[in-house]
Amino acid sequence: MTTPQLYEELNYVNHSREKRLYYANLVLANPNLFTNLLDILFKTDDKISCKAAWVLEFTCKENLYLIIPHLDYFTKNMHKVHLDPAVRPVAKICEYLANAFYSKENNEVKHALTLTHREKIIELCFDYMISDQKVAAKAYSMHTLFLFGKDSDWIYPELKTILQRDFHHQSAAFKARAKRILKKLK
Template sequence: MLTNDQLIKELTVDPTKGFIERLSVTLREQHFNIDQLIDLTFHADAQVGFRAAWLLDTTILASPEQYVNNLEYFVKRMGQVTNASCKRHYTRIMMHLTAPDAPEPIKAKMSSIDMEIVVEQCFDWIIDPKVKVAVKVFAADTLFNLCSRYDWIKEELASQVQFMMRDGGAAIQSRGKKLLAAIKIQK
């Protein structure tokens, strides 16, 4: 069985092609405590934290139902993410977990969790000019996915998307137009 210390060691060595995928398979097969991996995304070494977030992303999205009982802890910790490289993975995971096509056990669990931490964090990241485009896009998609749960999000999200589009590049323009159209349809 892979220990937490062994996993940290794996995450500190120079990666080879496919190492995250191989580690992810090992974690899933050994039923590694995913809460420990979530904690590793906050490692003092930013590179270890980033690789842990990448591994978390790959592992959870490969088998989300396996981690349904860890989702509440994941949501809680999302509100504490400060590592810029980890933000992308947290928002990407959250975008998939809140998606309309998420597996039924995930939808049921997510509906029982207070998502205000996620909403607040996503809006903060959308507004922050230092946050990378991919994080903003995943955060906006996550917020859109939560519109049916928190109806007030629609107006605020539309305003923030329009603001981002004013100075945004091609990726923001493209995704912004799609989101605004989807928000309009949902009203």
């Protein structure tokens, strides 16, 4: 399947878990489509990019290792994603990567996620935290930053400042996640 063919197929994706999973399984069965999916995701002004983001998130949830050969491309371009429905899945994929990197089990992500990749993810997550993003993107970002802060002495003070500053102006969901992170930072 070519990128234009996949693009046409993505027209049928909707918010339902069933449709997202159907197309994620299509990519899982045909890993060569992963690049095409990323290409569509990074057509950032196109509404179909959001549908590509949804499918990408479900694909990575099922098999995160498929993103490994594409980490350079993903981390180089993820900051371009700006439509709200696409931002949340990108933040979630960053959280998947951070969780795998700090997993107690040895895995491919630990070997493939370079310092440069991690720095770009950290930068994106801080951007999400200080910009006008929806709560889900911020929640995934604060957890990702918490994990990456284990190896970087400057992340925790910055994260703590942002969480404390924004705590009273955010939603209940943000406050709940921020409270857990702040408790871990003490």
